[in-house]
Amino acid sequence: MTSVRIMRQQEWARPVRPARREVLSATPELDEGRPPLLFVPGFGHGAWAFAEHWLGHAASRGFPAHAVSLRGHGGSEPAPKAPLRAYVHDVVQVAAGLPRQTVLVGHGAGALVVAHALARYPARAAVLVAPVFHGWGVLGGALRRNPAGTLPALVGGRLRLSRAQLFSRELPEAEARRHVVRLGRASRRAQWQVLTGADPEPAVGRPPVLVLGSPDDRVVPAGALTRVARRYGSAPLLFPGMGHDLMLDARWREPVDALLDWLEKAPAAR
Template sequence: MRSDLLRFADWSSPVRPVARELSSALPDGDEGRPPLLFVPGLGHGPWAFTEHWLGHAARRGFPAHAVGLRERGDLRAYAHDVVQTAASLPRQAVLIGHGAGALVVSRALARYPARAGVLVAPVLDGWAGLGAALRANPLGTLPAIVGGALRLSRRQLFSPELPVEQADAYRGRLVPAGARAQWQLLAHRAAPRPVGSPPVLVVGSPDDRVVPRAALDRTAARFGAAPLLFPGMGHDLMLDAGWAEPIDAILDWLGKELPPTTP
């Protein structure tokens, strides 16, 4: 038996239950598609997916949900919330995480038998991401190293194609992440392998100023594939000017990997 499935910490020190925010968009009919559960990164909330991706996925026949991460949690608590939310859905879900949410999903996949996993601009290689962030935005990154708030710049999150007013409005909705969660982005152990060996897709941009291209390649290689890349986009692919292209590619991939079942 895999030792990571025993989860002694969950017995000796159970995760404190909290009310979880869940946003949903459902298709008009049951097309036999698996539900999608989107997990935002630090500072973001379900709103980052309700803006475009949830409705778009629903229009293509996928029940789509986005869960909010608890305040002042850690990776174990975040993964717990994702697993509990996925288990509450009527069908076995696809887990889709963005940024630090992809790190959470990588841990949830080790505990929940997902139909598939999608890691969008994944922050799994923390030290490489720190170096990229320091080069792109030293003033916003240095405080996070000593427990302050990480402040991502407009150039890190979005491409120049997104209007400045819209980019600033999105940045205004970001909330500070807890110091513990920020530190765990750097100092964390690799997640155990996923339960049931589901297909896993890595999605990102070679122009991301938060996750370097080499980190995308390393993450994808862990799952035996190459990353699906969208040049010219920033870190927040779901909010950037070209948001439709990545989600359509993800849904196309899911359609090939997971043909719809008979309702």
């Protein structure tokens, strides 16, 4: 048997600075021993994006549910110069502090953070929701659909996603506006690293991975969902008629129930 040892010299020479992190939680009334879920929002979103619906719903089905705001997001400590690996560090640290082997659930660029975290934390399973992975493919679609909001991100400005990109027309306008005004921004460095970074390393322990998305997502093309799912040996589970923010859209129950149904049947990580 060949032993592979991964040396991450940068993490030894320049460790990630500790940061105060916001974690929101919902726990079931009766602990049935189910694995905890750790939700990781995409860039610009905080833990609030999952606290709106999915945390409480997961808890109502018996899963302890937690959502972390990556540094610089939500109620976490500001971090305007954080690299992508600092976000990965946040996820690994929170997951390691939970009482049982955790299921990591990432949305958007948060799914990329989860993919990198899987190489450092032996997750029970992982779910990638509307994943934004490294490369320029997603950016090309964003430039076509929302050039005014996307171009500033190429020069270090804020990536501004539109209501039409994030939500379906089914979501009431007032509710959509309430979510859009809460959006923040990722660090300039992390935004650039999403475009230019290396692919995630193989996951520790070969956890089962589910990819969720919508063929009508105006941020992540359907082809990108298929490519990410193939990376993990599966096909994406699709929810037509929904926007990029599946956890906040009008039919938010459908994807989270599918996620929880899958977890009840998914094999343990090997």
